[in-house]
Amino acid sequence: MVFKIKKFYITTPLYYLNNKPHIGTAYATISADVIARWHRINNEKVFFLTGTDEHGEKVKRAADEKGQNVKEFVDNLSLEFKKTWDYLNISYDDFIRTTENRHKEIVKKFIEIVEKNGDIYKGKYEGKYCIGCENYKTDSELIDGKCSDHKKSPEIRKEDTYFFRLSKYQNKILDFYKNNPDFLSPNQANEIKNRVKEGLKDVSITRINVDWGIPFPSDKNHVIYVWFDALINYVSALGDKNCSKFKDFWPADLHIIGKEINWFHSVLWPAILFSIGIEPPKKIYVNGWLLSENNKISKSLGNIINPIDIANKYSVDSLRYYLIKETPFGLDGNFSENKLIQRINGELVSDLGNLVYRAFSLIEKFDGEIKGEPSENLENQIKIISENMEKLQLSYALQNIWKIIRNTNKYINEKEPWKLSGENLGNVLYNLVERIRIIAILLSPFIPKTSEEIFNQLGLKPQKINECKMGEFKGKIKKGSYLFNKID
Ligand code: ME8
Numbered sequence: 111m112v113f114k115i116k117k118f119y120i121t122t123p124l125y126y127l128n129n130k131p132h133i134g135t136a137y138a139t140i141s142a143d144v145i146a147r148w149h150r151i152n153n154e155k156v157f158f159l160t161g162t163d164e165h166g167e168k169v170k171r172a173a174d175e176k177g178q179n180v181k182e183f184v185d186n187l188s189l190e191f192k193k194t195w196d197y198l199n200i201s202y203d204d205f206i207r208t209t210e211n212r213h214k215e216i217v218k219k220f221i222e223i224v225e226k227n228g229d230i231y232k233g234k235y236e237g238k239y240c241i242g243c244e245n246y247k248t249d250s251e252l253i254d255g256k257c258s259d260h261k262k263s264p265e266i267r268k269e270d271t272y273f274f275r276l277s278k279y280q281n282k283i284l285d286f287y288k289n290n291p292d293f294l295s296p297n298q299a300n301e302i303k304n305r306v307k308e309g310l311k312d313v314s315i316t317r318i319n320v321d322w323g324i325p326f327p328s329d330k331n332h333v334i335y336v337w338f339d340a341l342i343n344y345v346s347a348l349g350d351k352n353c354s355k356f357k358d359f360w361p362a363d364l365h366i367i368g369k370e371i372n373w374f375h376s377v378l379w380p381a382i383l384f385s386i387g388i389e390p391p392k393k394i395y396v397n398g399w400l401l402s403e404n405n406k407i408s409k410s411l412g413n414i415i416n417p418i419d420i421a422n423k424y425s426v427d428s429l430r431y432y433l434i435k436e437t438p439f440g441l442d443g444n445f446s447e448n449k450l451i452q453r454i455n456g457e458l459v460s461d462l463g464n465l466v467y468r469a470f471s472l473i474e475k476f477d478g479e480i481k482g483e484p485s486e487n488l489e490n491q492i493k494i495i496s497e498n499m500e501k502l503q504l505s506y507a508l509q510n511i512w513k514i515i516r517n518t519n520k521y522i523n524e525k526e527p528w529k530l531s532g533e534n535l536g537n538v539l540y541n542l543v544e545r546i547r548i549i550a551i552l553l554s555p556f557i558p559k560t561s562e563e564i565f566n567q568l569g570l571k572p573q574k575i576n577e578c579k580m581g582e583f584k585g586k587i588k589k590g591s592y593l594f595n596k597i598d
Pocket of ligand 1: 124126127137138343366367368369371397398399406
């Protein structure tokens with residue numbers, strides 16, 4: 111029998127290079143990383159893409175404000191993103207920059223196809239433009255005349271532009287939603303459907319007074335609008351339609367994005383793809399916003415918390431754990447250093463760290479055979495955790511892993527292995543070691559370094575989900591120091 115390996119293509123947004131990465135963008139990226147790693151330990155062929163969105167007025171202006179050459183500015187900042195993701199142990203397979211030739215060539219090619227299909231026409235645009243959003247705003251979207259996300263008044267613009275016939279795709283998009291009920295992010299599906307039903311306006315997709323962008327092929331006075339350019343990265347990273355990577359991985363299985371860019375991904379992106387003749391992605395999922403005192407943490411607002419500072423202070427895995435556990439994926443949450451410390455001291459030190467240290471101390475003292483019958487089969491719990499992950503309930507998955515950890519601590523207290531000897535002790539230790547091995551597998555997408563350290567102490571190489579069965583333990587324990595240290 112031939113088994114076809116399942117593929118999984120997941121993306122983060124391409125972050126604007128108007129400022130350094132912050133804890134909010136780190137949260138979105140870590141969430142995507144956890145999902146990518148989960149699919150990898152399920153033996154799927156995973157492609158995990160992230161990168162940087164480097165054109166447009168917002169980026170150009172940020173460089174101007176710093177008095178820097180825009181190309182140097184984006185080169186430096188892009189590196190900063192890459193370094194941050196490396197530091198946070200983000201397992202991306204590719205990092206795409208929209209200023210790279212491989213991207214620009216595909217954008218040009220695609221816009222020519224869209225134009226040939228009669229979906230681009232010249233006109234005039236008059237409206238209010240928010241540079242923070244890189245988008246025109248209707249009056250109903252403004253509060254006291256200001257953009258609610260960026261707290262700034264938009265600029266009045268009146269200019270020649272080329273339009274994309276988005277309106278033409280209204281019914282096709284609605285049919286697509288109907289036939290693909292999993293496509294829209296569930297927390298925002300009705301809002302998007304209603305907006306599309308209300309009618310779609312054609313979109314201005316070129317800018318005449320901006321020079322920092324990809325030239326519009328059929329009129330060199332214009333550059334391509336940054337959103338039309340950026341969305342195409344999800345395809346250009348795979349190469350052209352004939353490339354093997356495209357054939358292997360398109361359509362994308364999951365685009366992780368924030369709510370403020372949902373319209374672009376859920377409405378404009380499928381329409382562009384319809385026009386080019388490429389199948390839309392399978393699913394969009396909106397990650398919640400990380401807030402600081404109830405404001406979105408954002409590069410534009412400047413209320414930035416640097417994830418590297420936090421990770422330096424508490425460890426990368428502590429930060430990853432806190433971010434994923436604290437807020438159900440999809441909802442907004444506040445970032446609080448106090449809560450982070452509470453979770454480190456409670457869940458990471460007292461539950462997980464303590465379990466591994468206690469169990470391995472007992473095992474090191476024992477010189478008999480570690481062998482026995484499983485006290486309890488974990489198959490049901492593993493099934494529930496897998497279902498959580500399929501539904502992107504990342505924090506619930508951690509909750510359910512913690513049930514196993516706490517039960518295992520309880521098992522030690524109940525069995526009192528320090529009072530046992532011989533075969534009875536061997537049996538209890540067997541159960542402990544097997545449970546800890548399974549816990550380390552389940553934790554590996556969330557806190558990969560810690561999981562590796564547990565495998566190291568077990569004397570084993572990291573394992574995958576299909577190895578989550580209780581079996582005869584074959585490693586040799588080398589107890590290490592505590593996995594986490596208590597914070598005062
Ligand atoms: O919108 N909490 O880039 P961007 C959680 N270039 N997630 C946050 C966040 C916060 N406080 N702040 C940002 C852009 N994010 C475009 C995208 S895609 C083809 C182009 C995350 O730098 C969230 O996912 O403003 C949000 O949508 C994304 O970063 C926006 O990053």
